[in-house]
Amino acid sequence: METRPGGRSARVREAVRQATLIELAENGYSGLTVDAVASRSGVHKTTVYRRWGNAEGLIADALELASSEPWPLPDTGSLQGDLRGIVELVRSGFADPTSGPIAAAFVSAAVQSSGPAQALHAFFASRHEQAAPIVERAIARGEIPADTDAAELIRTAVGPIYYRLFITHEPVTVRDAERAADAAFAAARAGVLHP
Amino acid sequence: METRPGGRSARVREAVRQATLIELAENGYSGLTVDAVASRSGVHKTTVYRRWGNAEGLIADALELASSEPWPLPDTGSLQGDLRGIVELVRSGFADPTSGPIAAAFVSAAVQSSGPAQALHAFFASRHEQAAPIVERAIARGEIPADTDAAELIRTAVGPIYYRLFITHEPVTVRDAERAADAAFAAARAGVLHP
Structure with missing residues (x-):
């Protein structure tokens, strides 16, 4: 093509x-x-x-x-702020009446067949990679250990939101997003999120 | 009926x-x-x-x-051990050639239609409730703050595993399960997982 x-x-x-x-x-x-x-x-x-x-x-x-589209990632000066921004991006994206149903359709398609699953896998690999600078900045500021895995930090931060949306079918509030970000931040600071 | x-x-x-x-x-x-x-x-x-x-x-x-079936929850004497046991139950359940495809079919059905979604919602509400004693024991042992939310602790522990399985379509190793449990434990200890 x-x-x-x-x-x-x-x-x-x-x-x-x-x-x-x-x-x-x-x-x-x-x-x-x-x-x-x-x-x-x-x-x-x-x-x-x-x-x-x-x-x-x-x-x-x-x-x-x-x-191939850039993720509009925050740069708030602190890892906690950046993580809150990222999880809120995910929450508000699914809550949006235009982008929400499209994103949900991607997830649904990927659960049903392997072509979309591979494409969604690649999409998230790109998202996880794009988030690396946030983690590098936090390491440079001395906020978290140097061996913190960027992809794992993102999975930890957004995992509970996707769990509510697509597994338990529970509502997701702004407070839920904030708490998930804070939990990932605490885990990173504790040195748990290494490869 | x-x-x-x-x-x-x-x-x-x-x-x-x-x-x-x-x-x-x-x-x-x-x-x-x-x-x-x-x-x-x-x-x-x-x-x-x-x-x-x-x-x-x-x-x-x-x-x-x-x-209505009981979840065979661990009682290892420490919250970290119990959480590792729970997340490993989830990981090994999906990896099992008999139970894995059935559980995945439930998730897939719930993403596609509202009847199964409501039923899966109730199923997980029951699971979250069943896990409450694990958190009560940990509070009694002084491991985590008294206002720790049991359901939120479980969501935090298993969220990254479901995220890999049904959103990013990434493999889930025993080490991944252990890390997710340890991250939830760190978040609970940091006092982040209150309602």
């Missing part, structure tokens, strides 16, 4: 992606069809079938594009 | 439940049908349709029965 930025192929890919996201927001993963995405994007159905194959392929490609 | 233990109705319910679990283990939630469960359980199809309705109803009832 030719994906040079600004090229015709890149524009088609972006149109299909936008249509995929809107369809996901409206109908979820179970309602996602190539026909609806083709119709909404204005891209010929034959083209969408040839390049993306099916709903799984559409999801995987939308996630691949999302992986 | 009449569910007196040992009654005919209770035996039918148990047969349908066992058939549901085996079908889930073999075919997952997407492959679960009333016909297959009826055929495997030896219960008449009309009865299964009338009482359980559809796949969602079968899942919800199997989870309701599971909620």
